[in-house]
Amino acid sequence: MDQNKIPQATAKRLPLYYRFLNNLQHQGKSRVSSKELSDAVKVDSATIRRDFSYFGALGKKGYGYNVEYLLGFFRKTLDQDELTEVALFGVGNLGTAFLHYNFVKNNNTKIMMAFDADPDKVGTEIGGIPIYHIDDLEEKMKDVKVAILTIPASEADSVTERLVEQGIEGILNFTPARITVPDHVRVHHIDLAVELQALVYFLKHYPLDK
Amino acid sequence: MDQNKIPQATAKRLPLYYRFLNNLQHQGKSRVSSKELSDAVKVDSATIRRDFSYFGALGKKGYGYNVEYLLGFFRKTLDQDELTEVALFGVGNLGTAFLHYNFVKNNNTKIMMAFDADPDKVGTEIGGIPIYHIDDLEEKMKDVKVAILTIPASEADSVTERLVEQGIEGILNFTPARITVPDHVRVHHIDLAVELQALVYFLKHYPLDK
DNA sequence: GAGAAGTCGTGATTATTTTCACAATTAGTA
DNA sequence: TACTAATTGTGAAAATAATCACGACTTCTC
Numbered sequence: 001m002d003q004n005k006i007p008q009a010t011a012k013r014l015p016l017y018y019r020f021l022n023n024l025q026h027q028g029k030s031r032v033s034s035k036e037l038s039d040a041v042k043v044d045s046a047t048i049r050r051d052f053s054y055f056g057a058l059g060k061k062g063y064g065y066n067v068e069y070l071l072g073f074f075r076k077t078l079d080q081d082e083l084t085e086v087a088l089f090g091v092g093n094l095g096t097a098f099l100h101y102n103f104v105k106n107n108n109t110k111i112m113m114a115f116d117a118d119p120d121k122v123g124t125e126i127g128g129i130p131i132y133h134i135d136d137l138e139e140k141m142k143d144v145k146v147a148i149l150t151i152p153a154s155e156a157d158s159v160t161e162r163l164v165e166q167g168i169e170g171i172l173n174f175t176p177a178r179i180t181v182p183d184h185v186r187v188h189h190i191d192l193a194v195e196l197q198a199l200v201y202f203l204k205h206y207p208l209d210k
Numbered sequence: 211m212d213q214n215k216i217p218q219a220t221a222k223r224l225p226l227y228y229r230f231l232n233n234l235q236h237q238g239k240s241r242v243s244s245k246e247l248s249d250a251v252k253v254d255s256a257t258i259r260r261d262f263s264y265f266g267a268l269g270k271k272g273y274g275y276n277v278e279y280l281l282g283f284f285r286k287t288l289d290q291d292e293l294t295e296v297a298l299f300g301v302g303n304l305g306t307a308f309l310h311y312n313f314v315k316n317n318n319t320k321i322m323m324a325f326d327a328d329p330d331k332v333g334t335e336i337g338g339i340p341i342y343h344i345d346d347l348e349e350k351m352k353d354v355k356v357a358i359l360t361i362p363a364s365e366a367d368s369v370t371e372r373l374v375e376q377g378i379e380g381i382l383n384f385t386p387a388r389i390t391v392p393d394h395v396r397v398h399h400i401d402l403a404v405e406l407q408a409l410v411y412f413l414k415h416y417p418l419d420k
Numbered sequence: 421g422a423g424a425a426g427t428c429g430t431g432a433t434t435a436t437t438t439t440c441a442c443a444a445t446t447a448g449t450a
Numbered sequence: 451t452a453c454t455a456a457t458t459g460t461g462a463a464a465a466t467a468a469t470c471a472c473g474a475c476t477t478c479t480c
Contacts, residue, residue, distance in 0.1 A: 006415070007466065007467065008412075008416075008466085008467095009466075009467055009468085010467090011408065011411055011412065011415065011416070012408050014408075014411060015401075015403070015404040015407035015408055015411065016401070016404055018407075019386060019401075019403075019404065020388075033426080033427060033428090034427075034428075035426095035427080040388060041388055042388050042399075044468070044469070045427095046468075046469055046470075046471095047467085047468060047469075049427090049428065049429065049430085050429085050430080050467090050468080050469090052428095052429090053428090053429055053430070057428080057429070058428095059427080059428055059429080060427080060428070060475080060476065060477095061426090061427055061428040061429075061474065061475040061476060062425085062426055062427050062428070062474090062475055062476030062477055062478095063426080063427065063428080063475090063476055063477065064426085064427060064428080065428090078407070078411060079410070079411070079414055084410045084413075086406070092307065092310075093303050093304070093306040093307035093310060094303070094304065094307040096303040097302065097303035097304040097307065097402075098402065100302075100303060101402065101403065107403060107406075107407060108407065108410060109406050109407060109410055145413075146406075146409065146410060146413070148406070169413055170409050170410070170412075170413045172405060172406055172409050176229060178230075178250060178251055178252055186409065186412055186413055186416075188405065188408070188409045188412075189252075190400065190405060191225075191226070191229075192307075192308065192311065193225070193229075193311065193317060194225040194226055194229070195382060195398065195400060196296070196317075196319050196356075196358070196382055197225035197228075197288070197317060197318065197319065198221065198222050198224075198225055198398070199356065199380050199382050199396065199398045200289070200294045200318060200319055200356060200380065201221055201224060201225065201288060201289070202218075202221065202380075202396055202398075203294075203355075203356070203379055203380045203396055204289055205216070205221065206218070206221070206396075217436070217437065218436085218437095219436075219437055219438090220437090243456080243457060243458090244457075244458075245456095245457080254438070254439070255457095256438075256439055256440075256441095257437085257438060257439075259457090259458065259459065259460085260437090260438080260439090260459085260460080262458095262459090263458090263459055263460070267458080267459070268458095269457080269458055269459080270445080270446065270447090270457080270458070271444065271445040271446055271456085271457055271458040271459075272444090272445055272446030272447055272448095272455080272456050272457050272458070273445090273446055273447065273456080273457070273458080274456085274457060274458080275458090
C-alpha cells in the first residue's frame with residue numbers, strides 16, 4: 001500500500017535479511033555492518049545498503065546497523081506481527097516436510113490445516129496440524145487466503161479452480177503444472193526438477209569465476 | 211563453452227520450456243506458436259521469442275515452431291543426452307520427496323545415492339536409490355559432481371566442507387544456512403520458508419492487476 | 421581532542437532484462 | 451495465383467537491477 005516503489009528484487013531479499021538478523025540477535029550481537037551481512041547472505045554490500053535505503057536511513061555512518069532496531073523495523077515492514085494463515089494441499093513427502101517445518105518461529109505464517117485424499121491420512125495430525133479430506137475443502141477453509149500446493153500435477157487444475165472459487169489470494173505451487181488463475185490471484189512457482197536442471201545447465205555453460 | 215552470451219534469465223527458463231514442449235509432443239501436437247507457449251508457461255510471448263532467438267532462428271514466420279525440431283534442439287542444448295549424477299544428503303521428508311521423484315524421465319539428472327546419519331535408514335533403499343551413512347561420504351562419492359542438501363541447517367557447513375574437499379562442482383541447497391564455498395563451486399539456494407514469506411509479502415504490498 | 425579507520429547513503433553509471441512494434445515471411449484459402 | 455491472416459525475429463526503447471565510488475559522519479585510539 002505504502003511502499004509500492006520497492007523493487008521486487010529487493011522485496012524478495014527481505015525475508016532473507018530478516019532471518020539472518022534474527023540469528024544475529026540470538027547470538028547476542030547488537031551491531032552489524034553491510035559488509036558482514038554481505039558475507040553471510042551472499043549479496044553485495046552495496047546492494048544491501050541500497051535495499052535498506054528504500055526504507056529510509058536505518059544505519060549510522062561509520063557504525064553500521066543496530067541489530068535490534070533493524071529487526072524491529074523489519075518486523076513491522078514484513079508484517080511479522082500479523083499472522084497469515086495457510087492451508088496445505090497434498091500430504092506426501094514434500095507436504096509433510098512443510099508440516100514439520102515450524103514456520104511460526106521466525107515467521108509470520110502458519111499452516112492451519114492440510115488436505116489429502118488418502119483415507120489413512122484424513123483425520124490424523126502432523127506437527128499438530130489437522131488433515132482433512134480434500135472433499136471438505138469448501139467447508140473447512142474459511143478465511144485462509146494462502147495455499148501451498150504439493151499435490152500431483154494432475155490434480156493441480158481442479159484444486160486450483162476450487163481455491164479460486166473460495167477466494168484464495170496467493171498460491172505457492174510446487175506442482176510442475178502451470179496453473180491458470182484470475183489476475184487478482186498471485187502464484188509463485190517452484191519446480192524442484194527445474195531447479196535441479198537449471199543448476200546443471202549453469203554448471204555446464206557458465207564456467208564460474210565471477 | 212559456446213553459448214556464453216545467453217542471458218541468465220533466459221537460461222533459467224529453458225528447463226521450463228523443455229518440459230512443456232515434451233508435454234506437447236506427448237499430446238501429439240506438432241506445431242506451437244509463441245503465443246500458445248506464453249499462455250502455458252506464463253511468460254510474455256516476446257520474451258519467449260527473444261529467448262529462442264539466442265539459439266538462432268528456430269521457428270518459421272507465419273507458422274510458429276515445430277515441436278519435434280524444437281525439442282530435438284533443446285535436448286542437445288540442455289544436454290539431455292548426457293546424464294549428470296547427483297548425490298542427496300539428508301533423507302528426511304524433503305529428501306525422500308526427491309528420491310521418489312523420477313528425474314530421469316524428462317531429465318538429464320539422476321540421483322545415484324543418498325546419505326543420512328540415521329542407522330535405521332542406512333543400508334535401505336528408497337525408489338531404488340541406496341542410502342549410505344554420512345561417514346562414508348568420501349568413500350562412496352567418487353565421480354558425483356552435484357549434491358542436493360536437505361539436511362538440518364546445523365549440518366550444512368560441515369557437509370559442505372567435505373563436499374568441497376571431494377571436488378564438488380554444484381550444490382542445490384535447501385538448508386536455511388548460506389554456505390560458504392570456493393569461487394569455482396556453484397550454489398543455488400532454495401529456502402522454503404523464505405519463499406512462503408516472500409509470497410505473503412508480495413500479497414500485502416503489491417496489489418496485483420498486471 | 422585530533423587523527424585514523426570504518427561505514428553509511430546515494431548520485432551516477434553500467435549491466436541486464438523485458439517489452440514494443442513492425443518488416444519479412446509463410447501458410448492457408450479461394 | 452493472389453489475397454488474407456498469422457507469426458517470427460529483432461532493432462530500439464523502456465524498465466529494472468546491480469555496482470562503483472565518494473562525501474559525510476561516527477567511532478575508536480592514543
